[in-house]
Amino acid sequence: IMGSLCSTPFVATGDGIKSYRDSFWQLKHLLLPLSNHVRCGTRFILLPGPNDPGAQTLPQAPLPPYLTADLAQEVPNVVFATNPCRIRHFSREMVFCRHDVMRHLRRHEVLPLRETDGGPASAAHSRNESVQLIFDQAHLVPLPLEHSSILWAYDHSLRLYPLPHAVFIGGVTPPFEVGYEGARFCSVGPFCRQAEFFAYHPIKDLMEPCGVHDRAG
Numbered sequence: 001i002m003g004s005l006c007s008t009p010f011v012a013t014g015d016g017i018k019s020y021r022d023s024f025w026q027l028k029h030l031l032l033p034l035s036n037h038v039r040c041g042t043r044f045i046l047l048p049g050p051n052d053p054g055a056q057t058l059p060q061a062p063l064p065p066y067l068t069a070d071l072a073q074e075v076p077n078v079v080f081a082t083n084p085c086r087i088r089h090f091s092r093e094m095v096f097c098r099h100d101v102m103r104h105l106r107r108h109e110v111l112p113l114r115e116t117d118g119g120p121a122s123a124a125h126s127r128n129e130s131v132q133l134i135f136d137q138a139h140l141v142p143l144p145l146e147h148s149s150i151l152w153a154y155d156h157s158l159r160l161y162p163l164p165h166a167v168f169i170g171g172v173t174p175p176f177e178v179g180y181e182g183a184r185f186c187s188v189g190p191f192c193r194q195a196e197f198f199a200y201h202p203i204k205d206l207m208e209p210c211g212v213h214d215r216a217g
Contacts, residue, residue, distance in 0.1 A: 002098040002170035022070040047083045057149040062064020092202035093164040100171040
């Protein structure tokens with residue numbers, strides 16, 4: 001799960017901390033009955049986002065236990081990870097990052113992208129060019145330091161060399177996935193808008209788009 005884990009920016013006041021902890025207390029009691037998932041070894045990995053506590057820089061530190069109602073201590077296989085986060089499944093390496101990378105790349109274009117006929121670039125063309133830039137630069141945020149909030153001493157945690165098997169980016173752009181140089185890039189998009197997500201099968205190297213149907217509809 002990539003943040004933000006709260007819908008409004010965290011405020012470091014007594015009421016803000018209590019509200020944040022209460023939300024994790026509710027999540028804890030939702031996860032505790034899932035005994036079948038625990039027996040099967042399901043892992044719940046949570047990455048912080050821009051509305052969550054902590055410095056708004058990359059990389060972001062994991063959420064501390066005192067703000068998460070000791071969720072990781074009481075529910076097996078819950079991991080509060082850094083942002084970005086690297087996961088290895090047997091021989092497959094995956095990178096997860098919660099950052100509006102695609103939006104920032106479009107904002108800092110020197111020249112607008114064009115199609116071969118001179119017309120404005122299509123959405124697919126813009127996405128492909130952005131993915132190629134990220135993979136060719138082998139960096140999750142290939143922007144100048146003055147335009148990015150990166151801790152220089154930990155810049156190595158954002159590098160993508162050698163390329164992992166899959167990169168997942170959480171941002172505000174619509175969801176899509178594309179392959180390049182033997183690696184898969186997936187922009188998962190905000191789940192709260194269309195209730196869509198991707199299921200990745202590492203062994204098959206298969207990215208499957210999924211969604212939650214609206215029962216009311």
